[in-house]
Amino acid sequence: MQMSxxxxxxxxxxxxxCAGHALGDFLLQLxxxxxxxxxSVVAYYLNLTGFESQDPRLVRxxxxxxxxxxxxxxxxxxxxxxxxxxxxxNQSSKNQKGPKEKKYVMTMDxxxxxxxxxxxxxxxxxxxx
Amino acid sequence: xxxxSEKTETTSDARRRILNIxxxxxxLETGFDAADxxxxxxxxxxxxxxxxxxxxxxxxxxxxxxxxxxxxxxxxMALINMGISLQGIEQYAAxxxxxxxxxPQQAPAxxxxxxLSAGSKAKPAPHIPxxxxxxxxxxxxxxxxxxxxxxxxxEAIREKAATQKRDIERALTKFxxxxxxxxxxxxxxxxxxxxxxxxxxxxxxxxxxxxPTDQVFDFDELEYHFQxxxxxxxxxxxxxxxxxxxxxxxxxxxxxxxxxxxxxxSALTSSPERNKSGG
Numbered sequence: 553m554q555m556s557x558x559x560x561x562x563x564x565x566x567x568x569x570c571a572g573h574a575l576g577d578f579l580l581q582l583x584x585x586x587x588x589x590x591x592s593v594v595a596y597y598l599n600l601t602g603f604e605s606q607d608p609r610l611v612r613x614x615x616x617x618x619x620x621x622x623x624x625x626x627x628x629x630x631x632x633x634x635x636x637x638x639x640x641x642n643q644s645s646k647n648q649k650g651p652k653e654k655k656y657v658m659t660m661d662x663x664x665x666x667x668x669x670x671x672x673x674x675x676x677x678x679x680x681x
Numbered sequence: 682x683x684x685x686s687e688k689t690e691t692t693s694d695a696r697r698r699i700l701n702i703x704x705x706x707x708x709l710e711t712g713f714d715a716a717d718x719x720x721x722x723x724x725x726x727x728x729x730x731x732x733x734x735x736x737x738x739x740x741x742x743x744x745x746x747x748x749x750x751x752x753x754x755x756x757x758m759a760l761i762n763m764g765i766s767l768q769g770i771e772q773y774a775a776x777x778x779x780x781x782x783x784x785p786q787q788a789p790a791x792x793x794x795x796x797l798s799a800g801s802k803a804k805p806a807p808h809i810p811x812x813x814x815x816x817x818x819x820x821x822x823x824x825x826x827x828x829x830x831x832x833x834x835x836e837a838i839r840e841k842a843a844t845q846k847r848d849i850e851r852a853l854t855k856f857x858x859x860x861x862x863x864x865x866x867x868x869x870x871x872x873x874x875x876x877x878x879x880x881x882x883x884x885x886x887x888x889x890x891x892x893p894t895d896q897v898f899d900f901d902e903l904e905y906h907f908q909x910x911x912x913x914x915x916x917x918x919x920x921x922x923x924x925x926x927x928x929x930x931x932x933x934x935x936x937x938x939x940x941x942x943x944x945x946x947s948a949l950t951s952s953p954e955r956n957k958s959g960g
Contacts, residue, residue: 585774585775586781587774587781588703588706588707588780588781588782589699589700589703589782590699590782590783590784591784592784593696593699593700593784594732596696597696597729597732597733597736598732598735598736599736600733600736601732601733601736601737601740602736602737602740603735603736603737603739603740603751604750604751605750605751606750610751610753610756613753613756614732614735614736614756616770616773616774617735617760617765617767617770618728618731618732618735619703619707619773620767620769620770620773621731621765622704622707622724622727622728623707623710623711623773625724626707626708626711626713626724627711630711630712630713633713655714655715656712656713656714656715657713657714657715657716657717658708658713658715658716658717658720658721659716659717659719659720660717660719660720660723662720663720663723663724671764672727674723676719676723
């Protein structure tokens with residue numbers, strides 16, 4: 553996980569400028585790529601907090617950023633899941649399941665440590681009291 | 682109020698479901714085959730909070746620099762502030778196995794049916810701006826009288842009053858002649874030609890005015906009642922003389938006098954009643 557720092561405020565303009573240029577180019581390219589989440593839904597949630605933009609590319613950028621964020625987390629969860637199932641298969645007999653027939657099911661046991669690495673603590677109760 | 686909240690809940694449910702689908706898409710692309718419902722809900726909630734946070738921060742940054750419309754720089758600052766890295770986003774955008782979700786269909790707004798409309802609505806006058814709502818039904822503000830102006834001439838009114846009075850008298854006399862007892866001038870049984878309303882003198886004539894009585898609704902019933910009251914078959918012989926005075930209604934002398942006078946009345950009325958013509 554990478555955290556880009558703001559750094560020194562006055563000199564940081566150059567870094568932001570470079571990133572801005574790159575992202576500016578990226579925005580132009582973004583019209584070809586549609587993110588998975590529809591624009592109207594993202595715009596609705598942004599409008600709820602007061603962010604209204606006439607430029608649809610900004611909305612798409614945010615949608616894409618959110619998707620990437622989620623996919624990073626889910627990838628980490630998949631690693632956890634694979635570690636767990638490989639441990640289980642090593643303990644049980646190896647003849648029954650080939651590695652290709654494995655079905656990965658995501659549970660909170662996989663998600664919680666993945667989120668922990670990002671600094672998000674998700675504790676869900678098993679049942680309602 | 683509950684309907685409004687239900688509507689907003691269902692619309693936000695639709696968007697929430699789309700977020701659910703988006704999260705499931707991401708899971709599928711990553712390689713998961715199934716997911717726990719709790720974890721799916723967690724990720725959906727995270728996604729919604731992500732949008733809210735980015736929107737809030739971006740707007741804050743935008744207003745910080747004195748603008749109203751957010752710009753790319755504001756969004757970048759907001760993402761950096763949250764710790765989301767944008768490195769590799771281009772590769773992510775160009776990944777091969779991406780699915781795109783259809784945007785939700787917009788349901789047509791239900792048109793309220795025009796209820797209880799009578800007549801066609803009038804066109805607005807040219808001095809009324811067009812963006813105002815249309816005029817209501819014409820009966821709501823246009824008044825049409827339901828009757829003509831009555832005649833106020835003295836002559837016409839006098840004549841009307843006179844004809845009405847004559848008609849009333851004639852109709853009432855006809856009605857009484859046909860329903861109550863009649864007196865026949867001629868010596869025939871049939872009394873169709875000149876029915877006269879029979880006059881029933883009571884003796885003495887001033888007596889009903891002097892004696893207060895209850896209202897008698899049905900003379901036949903009253904007659905029967907006093908016949909029953911004054912029957913003498915069951916009583917022993919020494920009390921027969923007193924039963925006429927006392928009766929079974931009460932021991933008051935007034936009551937006895939009244940019962941005696943009404944007995945006379947009913948005796949008198951009973952004979953002309955038998956002569957009542959059926960006409």
